[in-house]
Amino acid sequence: MAEERGTHEHDHDHDHDHDLTFQPNIEDSDPSRYELMTYAMRELLMERGHLTPEELRAAQEKVESLEKSDGAKVIAKAWTDPEFKQRLLDDGNSALAELDIDAGAAKMTVVENTDDVQNVVVCTLCSCYPRAVLGMPPDWYRSKSYRSRVIIEPRKVLSEFGTEVPDDMTVRVHDSLADLRYLVIPRRPEGTDDWTEEQLASIVTRDTMVGVSNPTAS
Amino acid sequence: MSGSFAPGDAVQVIATHPPGHRRTPFYIRGKVGEIERVCGDFANPEELAYGFDGLPKKTLYRVRFKQSHVWPNYSGPETDTVDVDIYEHWLLPA
Amino acid sequence: MADTDDPRRGYHDIGGKDYGAIDPNATEMKPWERMSTAISNALGAAGRHIYVTDETRRAREQMGEPLYSDLDYYERSTESMKIILVEKGLFTEEELEDRMKEIEQRMAEARE
Numbered sequence: 001m002a003e004e005r006g007t008h009e010h011d012h013d014h015d016h017d018h019d020l021t022f023q024p025n026i027e028d029s030d031p032s033r034y035e036l037m038t039y040a041m042r043e044l045l046m047e048r049g050h051l052t053p054e055e056l057r058a059a060q061e062k063v064e065s066l067e068k069s070d071g072a073k074v075i076a077k078a079w080t081d082p083e084f085k086q087r088l089l090d091d092g093n094s095a096l097a098e099l100d101i102d103a104g105a106a107k108m109t110v111v112e113n114t115d116d117v118q119n120v121v122v123c124t125l126c127s128c129y130p131r132a133v134l135g136m137p138p139d140w141y142r143s144k145s146y147r148s149r150v151i152i153e154p155r156k157v158l159s160e161f162g163t164e165v166p167d168d169m170t171v172r173v174h175d176s177l178a179d180l181r182y183l184v185i186p187r188r189p190e191g192t193d194d195w196t197e198e199q200l201a202s203i204v205t206r207d208t209m210v211g212v213s214n215p216t217a218s
Numbered sequence: 219m220s221g222s223f224a225p226g227d228a229v230q231v232i233a234t235h236p237p238g239h240r241r242t243p244f245y246i247r248g249k250v251g252e253i254e255r256v257c258g259d260f261a262n263p264e265e266l267a268y269g270f271d272g273l274p275k276k277t278l279y280r281v282r283f284k285q286s287h288v289w290p291n292y293s294g295p296e297t298d299t300v301d302v303d304i305y306e307h308w309l310l311p312a
Numbered sequence: 313m314a315d316t317d318d319p320r321r322g323y324h325d326i327g328g329k330d331y332g333a334i335d336p337n338a339t340e341m342k343p344w345e346r347m348s349t350a351i352s353n354a355l356g357a358a359g360r361h362i363y364v365t366d367e368t369r370r371a372r373e374q375m376g377e378p379l380y381s382d383l384d385y386y387e388r389s390t391e392s393m394k395i396i397l398v399e400k401g402l403f404t405e406e407e408l409e410d411r412m413k414e415i416e417q418r419m420a421e422a423r424e
Contacts, residue, residue, distance in 0.1 A: 034387040035344040040411035044403045051354055059350035107257055124243050124327030126369055138338040142385045144331040151327040155294050170297040178241040179260045180303045235320035239370040244321040245328040266366035
């Protein structure tokens with residue numbers, strides 16, 4: 001082991017390169033196993049040329065930007081521009097590209113809540129989620145409780161989120177498994193006819209775009 | 219598009235339980251549904267999962283099932299559905 | 313019939329089971345979780361293409377049920393990325409564990 005490491009350092013000569021050794025901000029608590037594993041992978045990958053500091057920085061900025069979701073903007077535009085909404089329903093990826101959102105290789109499948117249908121999205125096998133539009137998935141979406149239950153008792157789960165769906169409406173669950181990612185267009189609430197796109201976007205939350213709740217005008 | 223099914227076709231998910239990485243969930247195997255749409259051709263995730271190229275691509279379908287059929291004790295209305303994305307090699311005509 | 317205890321069913325394949333009440337609270341990403349996600353994205357299909365998502369999904373299914381259940385989401389992602397990178401020979405388990413110990417030491421010293 002020591003020998004291998006020695007050879008390696010000699011080859012690359014960056015044992016004390018501060019770009020490569022990670023110095024996290026000092027926290028009060030001891031680092032967890034997976035925190036340490038992340039820092040260790042980072043160092044090994046950089047030493048061996050599989051990752052550069054620039055690549056990592058760019059990727060981190062991308063993750064940070066994902067935490068500020070663009071989804072509400074997309075929905076507000078769909079509510080105010082019927083032709084855009086139709087393009088979104090027909091081909092999610094190219095409609096999102098109009099707003100400079102790159103949905104990547106996954107096929108963005110956009111479904112619309114109506115007076116008759118409430119759509120709700122899950123990934124029962126892992127936690128597939130439309131990150132390009134909605135950012136990182138919230139804890140509950142990733143939980144085994146949500147993944148296991150919403151598929152078999154969606155009305156009960158929706159009611160736990162405060163969403164009561166009357167029996168004369170259809171509940172449509174979407175199990176997003178490999179190459180499809182779903183975005184729900186919520187129903188536009190009554191009394192918002194004269195609202196601007198910005199006002200409309202302000203009532204569209206992440207949960208309404210997964211389909212577990214519905215926006216309200218108040 | 220190479221797929222052999224069209225929207226509206228009745229299909230049955232193959233009721234097999236092979237080991238390995240599969241994207242067809244257990245609960246839907248053996249169930250009968252209807253093709254809702256053809257989603258396009260995608261590299262096969264069952265092959266990609268092991269470092270192969272997943273070619274030739276497989277046609278992916280969105281298949282709609284009645285909840286009351288999938289879950290015999292389903293308590294909601296008959297009209298409730300679940301849509302699952304399923305690759306062609308998991309589907310048979312029904 | 314989806315028998316919840318059917319042995320032919322993968323431990324990750326949980327649609328229709330009952331894992332109880334859903335905690336609706338959302339937490340912020342921790343800095344290391346963001347870094348782990350960024351490393352994964354930089355190495356994955358949109359970056360260096362060292363692996364694809366399907367491979368890390370598969371790794372989640374082979375880490376074993378006890379570990380899978382024990383880990384939270386970002387821990388599971390980190391573990392599955394590690395499994396694939398070791399499999400592809402970018403480093404060994406031993407090299408990684410050694411480096412983890414080194415960093416732990418370094419951090420402890422810096423805290424003093």
